[in-house]
Amino acid sequence: MQDIKDLKLQGYTISEISQHYTENGLKPPSLPTIRKYFQMDVLPETPNENLQKDKAFDHEPFRSAILAILFNNKDKKNVCMSSVYDVLEEKFIESGDFDELPGNEQTLRNYIHYLKQSGLIEQNPKELRIYDHVFDTPPGQQLLIDFGQTEIVPGVTVHFICLLLRYSRYLVVLAQDHKYNAEEACRAIYRAFCKLGGRPSELVIDQDAVFVATETYGEVVKTRVFEDFCTEQDLKLWVCHKADLESKGPIENSVGFVKKNFFSARKLENIEAVWKSMPGWLSRKNKRIHKAIFCVPLNVFNEIEKDTLRPLVPSMYENSPSSFLAAEIGGTPYIQYKSCKYSVPRDCCFHTVYFKPIRNNLIVYDENHKYLCTHVLSECKGIFRQLPEHRKQPSTAWFAVAERLRKKWNCYDFQHFVNGVKMLSGTLI
Numbered sequence: 001m002q003d004i005k006d007l008k009l010q011g012y013t014i015s016e017i018s019q020h021y022t023e024n025g026l027k028p029p030s031l032p033t034i035r036k037y038f039q040m041d042v043l044p045e046t047p048n049e050n051l052q053k054d055k056a057f058d059h060e061p062f063r064s065a066i067l068a069i070l071f072n073n074k075d076k077k078n079v080c081m082s083s084v085y086d087v088l089e090e091k092f093i094e095s096g097d098f099d100e101l102p103g104n105e106q107t108l109r110n111y112i113h114y115l116k117q118s119g120l121i122e123q124n125p126k127e128l129r130i131y132d133h134v135f136d137t138p139p140g141q142q143l144l145i146d147f148g149q150t151e152i153v154p155g156v157t158v159h160f161i162c163l164l165l166r167y168s169r170y171l172v173v174l175a176q177d178h179k180y181n182a183e184e185a186c187r188a189i190y191r192a193f194c195k196l197g198g199r200p201s202e203l204v205i206d207q208d209a210v211f212v213a214t215e216t217y218g219e220v221v222k223t224r225v226f227e228d229f230c231t232e233q234d235l236k237l238w239v240c241h242k243a244d245l246e247s248k249g250p251i252e253n254s255v256g257f258v259k260k261n262f263f264s265a266r267k268l269e270n271i272e273a274v275w276k277s278m279p280g281w282l283s284r285k286n287k288r289i290h291k292a293i294f295c296v297p298l299n300v301f302n303e304i305e306k307d308t309l310r311p312l313v314p315s316m317y318e319n320s321p322s323s324f325l326a327a328e329i330g331g332t333p334y335i336q337y338k339s340c341k342y343s344v345p346r347d348c349c350f351h352t353v354y355f356k357p358i359r360n361n362l363i364v365y366d367e368n369h370k371y372l373c374t375h376v377l378s379e380c381k382g383i384f385r386q387l388p389e390h391r392k393q394p395s396t397a398w399f400a401v402a403e404r405l406r407k408k409w410n411c412y413d414f415q416h417f418v419n420g421v422k423m424l425s426g427t428l429i
Helices: 001-007 014-023 033-037 062-072 081-094 105-119 182-196 224-233 244-263 271-285 299-306 399-408 412-424
Strands: 144-155 156-165 170-176 202-205 213-215 219-222 236-237 325-328 334-339 341-345 350-357 361-365 370-375
Touching: 001 014, 001 033, 014 033, 062 081, 062 105, 081 105, 144 244, 156 182, 156 244, 156 271, 156 299, 170 182, 170 244, 170 271, 182 224, 219 224, 219 236, 224 370, 244 271, 325 334, 334 350, 399 412
Parallel strands: 144 202, 202 236
Antiparallel strands: 144 156, 156 170, 213 219, 325 350, 334 341, 350 361, 361 370
């Protein structure tokens, strides 16, 4: 309105004012509106005063009741407007004072919004979060993991796991028709390792029940299956804060990207259709320019990050466990591979162990598929390899007899004798 008056003072006509708005890329007001304010000598202070509707709840006793409800709940972060409406119904309708409220829930919501804008309701200051720039980690260090789910047709929900290399932003997605448990999640992670051709040094995870059993004051207790997997693959962990989506933005964005870009426009009726379409979609998306790094993830991965990943080691969670060799351990704690012997813990005697050679290493697991040890394969024939922790320890069975004799003959000379024997055996306490 003031612009129209200023243009009038500069000598513009009504048609020229409309043309001036168009030339400056602005939507011009209608000709009746321009003519209305062009002919005014003084602009009104509140030009929309006649257009404002009467607020249904801005009358007593509703106004005071609404202000009282909001004042009593000012310490709460969020107060549901439908709950306020229900309190008004209980107070005025069920008591018999009124037959009905003067408006519906949307009318009440608009009125409360008006009260907040006019300053009649004291609002708590918003807690704004300050962010720091997060520098990228070295290539091959971090792999971010998160889960997602989406309903493709009524009654059919697809659960998927996203694995994202932080440096190159190379994305791997695996899906199934039910929720992941710990063993399935470890198997999916190992499948991603095989697809990438190596292992990262660190996993960045949320405090999901699949991975983390409990967390107390920063001390994280992993689930048994996931802890065995981390020990087997020699992986470090970076555990994000619980229920803090903003601490793992890249992987959260990836989960949302999968939902919007893959699932939203496709007509998928079962998990087989997802398995058929997902690989091609992943291949295309890893070839696009990523907006966070302004590079193509596939090119960065092939040229830089792939060579920095650690070599693969076998896992009990791979898809072909039959590739492991079994060995029955008798009274001698070692396994024989080709012409060489390799030690195992003495607790494995008279049990079955599993092992698998890969590159220059021999990986050994117990009968419950728990990682035991790793041997370096010998290039010579007839060699016996024994780890220091697998050597026989001095027996302590005679300690109880010595203590019993010491109590029976409690004299200085006998105690000196017992301590001397313990010292010779290297077990003096």
